[in-house]
Amino acid sequence: MIETVEGTFDVLPARFVKPNRVYQQIERWHLVESAAREAFRRYGIEEIRTPIIEKLELFERGVGTETDVNKEMFTFETREGSERIALRPESTASVVRAYIQNGLFNHTGLTKLYYIGAQFRHERPQKGRYRQFAQLGVEIIGQSDSPAIEAEVFEMLTWFFKELGISDTQLLLNSVGDEKCRPNxxxxxxxxxxxxxxxxxxxxxxxxxxxxxxxxDCKVESCQPYLNQLPRLTDMLCEECDAHFKELCAMLDERAIAYRITPRLVRGLDYYTKTAFEIVGGGKLGSQNTIVGGGRYDGLSEILGGPPTKGFGFASGIERILISLPDDSVARAKESPALFIAYLGDAARKHSFALARRLREEGVSVVVDLEGRKLKKALALADNLGANYALIIGDNEIQSQSYTLRDMQKSAQKTCSEAEIIAILKKD
Ligand SMILES: [Zn+2]
Ligand SMILES: [Zn+2]
Structure with missing residues (x-):
């Protein structure tokens, strides 16, 4: 048997997945993706899709060569040997490349983009780390570096986590300065x-x-007492960075968004300036509890050969969000069919297929037994699929044009016309 590559996994309907493998449950993915798309829609952020492969040079320049991300990249040469390619290890560099390449800087106002997709890093497989993992993220690119940009993104993330029922998050905030104050x-x-x-x-x-x-950033226990004595970035910011940071904090206070200034918070990539932040999740994540990371990257466009441009964004590991979801999430995202149709005999089979087609045209999700099971086995299958209702069609039903609709959960039944069935199923 050929299995998945180390550090990768399949995502399946939850009923096929071991209960502790919550990141493999497709219902959770749909829940997170649809909440994310809804959050982005409400804040006027539009989708961008960039290729999974990019020129290696993009990440060497954009991510920096002395970073963990760079060392963990999957790279290869094209068959002609003319080009060095990388599987994207993150998406900020790709989005900024697309911003430059497609001339988005020629358009008025901020460019507000989001992505949802797979990223690849050659990590040592361990709990909660995958070689193919998914991120959702936002990049706000343009001429302004107003802290109102950060404040609005934090407000959106607050809504997003509330919508998903993830309540135990915390926003950690810092400023990493800029090229004026950081060298100092x-x-x-x-x-x-x-x-x-x-x-x-x-x-x-x-x-x-x-x-x-x-x-x-070191997390090793024995280093902590010494690292806590080091100077703090926020005490040494230049006037501009200091004003930006203070204004951002004031805007968060205005919005009643809680945050904790975390002087030792820095980001893994070289291009960050001013705002750096993380959102950490609660108990379900254990020690790898960063659920969102991001910051301001005002110099990145120029590093990638574009015009001087400012940017702010974040990336969030979807697997970690999935793990943080409340236990009833799969039930809430229930995607099982509304109706299962079983039948007795050839005329009833034809009648069932025609009825199913009409119900589907009305927007109802219907599964008809395609394998001609005996009634008992057909109903067992309906139960297995988690269908809300079942119909059994025989000669009587065809003649009377009325049906016995079984409520599978309540094991109650009711005689209904086709129109009544549509009304009941559409209401669910
Ligand atoms: Zn250390
Ligand atoms: Zn500065």
Whole structure:
């Protein structure tokens, strides 16, 4: 038997999935995707679809070569050997590339785009990490860097998680400064790290050399007392970054959106400026509990060869949202057929197919037994599919043009005309 590649999985109707594999339940995916599309629609954010493969150079420039994301990319050469290709490890660089390539900067106002799709990283398989994983995200690109952009996105995310019934989230907020104030901070940081280095982990040592800001991000327990003594970015921001951060906090207060300023929060990618944030989820996620991550990336367009442009966005791991959903989510997203039709005999079979077609034209979801089962087995199948109602059609029903509609949950039944059946099923 050939199985899925390591770090990937199938998504199926929940009745085929082990109850603890909630990320494999298609009903949960539909719930999250439709809540996301509804949130984006309400906030005037439009969909973009970019290719899954891009030139490797896009991510080398856009993500930076000294980042974890870059080291985990799936790459290959085209057969002609003329081009180096990467499976996208994230989508921000792709969206900004599309923004530049399609000349969206020529249009008035902010470009507000969202995506939902698969991303690929060659991670060591472990709990909650997949080599193909899905993200939904938003990128707001244009000439303005008003903190009103951030505030509106946080408001939207608040609605989105409330809609899904995920209540135990927390918004962690920081500013990582910009090219004016960050070099200064990094110099101070390295200075302060020097005497602490002997106490820090291997990862901290490596990052001290390659990407000192990310030392702040270390999660190793024994590093924490030392890292908590390091200088804080928010104490060293230039006037512009400081004003932006304060204005954003004031806007969140105005909207009654709770947040926690988290001085050691930095993002994994090089291109972030000013606002950096994460939303962490509650108990269901365990230690990998970041459910949304994002920030401002005012320099990215220029790095990718576009005009000077400002941007703010986030990405959210869909699998982690799925795990965070309330336990009754599959029941809420129930997608089983409204009606199952079983029949007795050849005339009833023809009658059933015609009736099913008319009901479907009215918008009702109908499953007819296609395999000619005996009645008892047909009803067992209806039960298995979770059908709300079942109809049994025989010669009597054809003659009288009235049917016995069984409510499968209540095991009650009722005599109905076709019009009455339509009225009942459409109401459900
Ligand atoms: Zn460390
Ligand atoms: Zn600054």
């Amino acid at each position: 901070f990094i110099a101070k940081l390295k200075e302060s790290l020097k005497d602490k280095l002997p106490h820090l982990c291997g990862n901290c040592h490596r990052r001290y050399e390659t990407n000192p800001l990310r030392v702040l």
